[in-house]
Amino acid sequence: ATHHPNLELRPLGNTGLKLSCVGFGASPLGSVFGTVSEEEAVASVRAAFRLGINFFDTSPYYGGTVSEKMLGKGLKALGAPRGEYIVSTKCGRYKDEGFDFSAERVTRSIDESLARLQLDYVDILHCHDIEFGSLDQIVSETIPALQKLKEAGKTRFIGITGLPLEIFTYVLDRVPPGSIDVILSYCHFGINDSTLVDLLPYLKSKGVGVISASPLAMGLLTENGPPEWHPASPELKACLSACQAAATYCKDKGKNISKLAMQYSLTNKDISSVLVGMNSVRQVEQNVAAATELATFGQDHETLSEVEAILSPVKNQTWPSGIQRS
Ligand code: NAD
Numbered sequence: 001a002t003h004h005p006n007l008e009l010r011p012l013g014n015t016g017l018k019l020s021c022v023g024f025g026a027s028p029l030g031s032v033f034g035t036v037s038e039e040e041a042v043a044s045v046r047a048a049f050r051l052g053i054n055f056f057d058t059s060p061y062y063g064g065t066v067s068e069k070m071l072g073k074g075l076k077a078l079g080a081p082r083g084e085y086i087v088s089t090k091c092g093r094y095k096d097e098g099f100d101f102s103a104e105r106v107t108r109s110i111d112e113s114l115a116r117l118q119l120d121y122v123d124i125l126h127c128h129d130i131e132f133g134s135l136d137q138i139v140s141e142t143i144p145a146l147q148k149l150k151e152a153g154k155t156r157f158i159g160i161t162g163l164p165l166e167i168f169t170y171v172l173d174r175v176p177p178g179s180i181d182v183i184l185s186y187c188h189f190g191i192n193d194s195t196l197v198d199l200l201p202y203l204k205s206k207g208v209g210v211i212s213a214s215p216l217a218m219g220l221l222t223e224n225g226p227p228e229w230h231p232a233s234p235e236l237k238a239c240l241s242a243c244q245a246a247a248t249y250c251k252d253k254g255k256n257i258s259k260l261a262m263q264y265s266l267t268n269k270d271i272s273s274v275l276v277g278m279n280s281v282r283q284v285e286q287n288v289a290a291a292t293e294l295a296t297f298g299q300d301h302e303t304l305s306e307v308e309a310i311l312s313p314v315k316n317q318t319w320p321s322g323i324q325r326s
Pocket residue numbers: 024025026027028033057058128129161162163184186213214215216217218219222223258259275276277278279283286287
């Protein structure tokens with residue numbers, strides 16, 4: 001596989017890692033957005049690497065371990081030196097077991113993940129969706145356990161992920177400086193919700209790297225619309241129909257809502273990588289093209305402002321996630 005230099009690389013906090021601005025979200029390889037064959041999964045990973053994507057994100061939760069296994073096969077098929085790609089996986093959330101952020105479980109988790117990924121180490125190990133656990137346990141038990149895994153060389157860096165933005169400041173304010181290298185936020189830096197921007201100065205001041213996932217709002221900003229399980233489906237009907245209206249508006253104009261949305265998310269350079277879920281070579285090509293066209297021609301401001309107007313009644317609407325705290 002020859003590496004394509006076209007895609008911009010961006011530094012990730014204080015880690016020294018340089019992530020491609022488009023990151024490969026491997027949850028779709030667990031067939032969570034429709035069935036994906038092993039052949040297509042491997043071909044998608046290969047196409048991504050060939051086109052300059054060096055960052056791949058998965059979790060044992062996605063497809064109940066299927067995503068990790070598929071990504072492992074794809075990475076192996078690259079035949080590339082291990083230092084040429086960056087892999088993150090997660091711990092604490094499982095399809096069959098639910099949530100378990102205990103030191104014992106996360107310590108076992110990394111070995112299971114490494115076996116499925118066929119790797120000796122991952123670059124980043126995230127605590128997955130911490131709002132579903134006790135944040136105080138994350139601070140006092142999970143992060144110290146992950147620190148030991150870092151010392152043992154099983155992960156190079158440590159991260160936390162989740163939906164509500166308050167969880168990041170809560171935890172980062174309470175752990176020793178430098179013990180959390182990265183945060184992964186999702187659905188908060190896209191055309192319909194850009195609230196992550198308010199947190200960026202704080203994260204920068206702490207030297208914490210920022211990964212932003214779900215630029216397409218987990219399918220809301222696509223022509224096909226979101227999957228059944230999308231959390232906005234029952235609760236945010238107005239959001240759903242506004243996004244559908246925006247997608248149709250773009251299509252009628254000969255434009256593509258997903259390209260516009262990718263480009264919007266890529267414009268903020270304090271975000272090191274925009275993780276987009278992909279399950280086909282075609283989607284990989286489209287999302288890389290969105291980035292290279294943005295670098296060459298800039299954002300399509302006219303269409304963007306029209307779409308922003310359509311989405312303005314639902315701007316920054318989100319949904320509850322995790323254990324409800326008073
Ligand atoms: P997303 O917004 O990236 O949307 C993915 C959907 O859009 C899939 O159905 C995909 O097939 C489709 N798609 C991708 N490119 C397209 C294109 N060019 N045109 C039309 N459709 C396209 O949502 P996501 O996959 O949930 O998020 C991206 C990744 O970020 C995940 O795979 C995962 O790795 C990560 N993530 C992590 C967390 C967490 O840690 N809590 C949460 C969400 C996402």
